[in-house]
Structures are given as structure tokens and as C-alpha cells.
Amino acid sequence: MLFTVRDYHPDDFDTIWAIDQSCFDPEIAYSRCELRTYVRYPKAFTLIAESAEIKAQSATAPMNNSSAEDRLTTTTPTSASSVLAFIVAESSRGMGHIITIDVRAAARRHHIGSALLETAENRLRTAKCRAVRLETAVDNASALSFYKRHGYDVIKVIPHYYSNGVDALLLEKNLLS
Numbered sequence: 001m002l003f004t005v006r007d008y009h010p011d012d013f014d015t016i017w018a019i020d021q022s023c024f025d026p027e028i029a030y031s032r033c034e035l036r037t038y039v040r041y042p043k044a045f046t047l048i049a050e051s052a053e054i055k056a057q058s059a060t061a062p063m064n065n066s067s068a069e070d071r072l073t074t075t076t077p078t079s080a081s082s083v084l085a086f087i088v089a090e091s092s093r094g095m096g097h098i099i100t101i102d103v104r105a106a107a108r109r110h111h112i113g114s115a116l117l118e119t120a121e122n123r124l125r126t127a128k129c130r131a132v133r134l135e136t137a138v139d140n141a142s143a144l145s146f147y148k149r150h151g152y153d154v155i156k157v158i159p160h161y162y163s164n165g166v167d168a169l170l171l172e173k174n175l176l177s
């Protein structure tokens with residue numbers, strides 16, 4: 001699957017909110033207000049993975065096996081159906097935080113999440129973050145496996161983190177090594 005990574009544009013909001021709703025149970029998915037707050041947060045950034053196959057008119061050459069930074073473009077959105085995934089991350093006081101990473105079900109297992117995560121980590125390194133943290137539900141085995149493959153370690157369990165009472169795992173990755 002060919003795709004490019006670009007910065008978020010406000011026209012993407014309805015699409016990324018719909019993706020978030022499809023990726024998480026209703027009791028833990030972000031409300032429109034919550035997600036809008038995160039994408040507007042001054043210390044945060046949002047990256048979009050967009051299908052190069054659907055977005056054929058893009059002037060950027062799509063890449064499949066290139067580095068995450070090579071896939072970063074500055075194009076604006078063309079259609080909701082071309083958005084495959086997104087990530088929201090923030091940096092504060094030398095620490096990065098992945099707020100959410102959401103990939104449409106049909107786009108999973110195509111290295112899209114990996115490209116978004118790597119691009120976000122590179123941006124956090126540039127912002128002088130020494131590490132990045134994130135939370136995932138203790139019962140989300142596929143997410144835990146994904147993050148461990150990318151060098152994240154479990155730091156602790158956060159009891160009753162989600163509104164449905166499920167605990168979260170706090171994970172961290174050193175960005176200096």
C-alpha cells in the first residue's frame with residue numbers, strides 16, 4: 001500500500017475523528033471536543049498518513065519502503081477517503097507524549113503506523129525530547145506488541161485509567177540512543 005505522511009490540516013478533523021471512533025470502544029474513544037483540543041494544543045502536532053493510490057494527483061512521489069522522514073510531505077488534504085491513519089503527539093519539558101495513533105482497520109499491517117510513529121519520534125528528537133511516553137490498555141495485546149517492536153518498555157500500570165475502568169500500561173522509549 002503506497003502512502004505519504006503529511007502535517008494535519010483543519011479540514012482533516014471530521015475524518016480523523018471518525019477514524020478514532022472506529023479504532024476504539026465508545027467508552028474510551030475521544031469525544032469531538034477532546035480530540036479537537038489535542039490537535040489544537042500549542043505543544044502538539046498531528047500527522048496524517050494518506051493513501052497515494054487514492055490521492056493520485058499529489059505532486060509528491062509516494063514511497064513504500066523509504067524512511068519515515070522521506071515520506072513527510074506538506075500537501076493539503078484532497079479527500080476524506082484518502083486518510084488512512086493519524087498520530088497526535090506533544091512535547092513538553094524534554095519529554096514527548098504520544099496522545100493517540102489510529103489506523104483504519106483496512107490499512108493495518110502495511111507499516112503505516114510504524115511510519116507515523118517514526119516520523120513523530122524524529123520530530124520529538126528535533127524538539128530535544130530525551131524520551132517519549134504513551135499509554136495503552138492492558139488488554140490491547142496488539143498495541144503492546146507493536147510498541148515493544150518499536151523499542152518501548154512498560155514503566156508501570158496505571159489503575160482505572162480509562163473511563164470504563166480498564167487499567168493502562170505506561171510505556172516509554174529513550175530517544176537519545
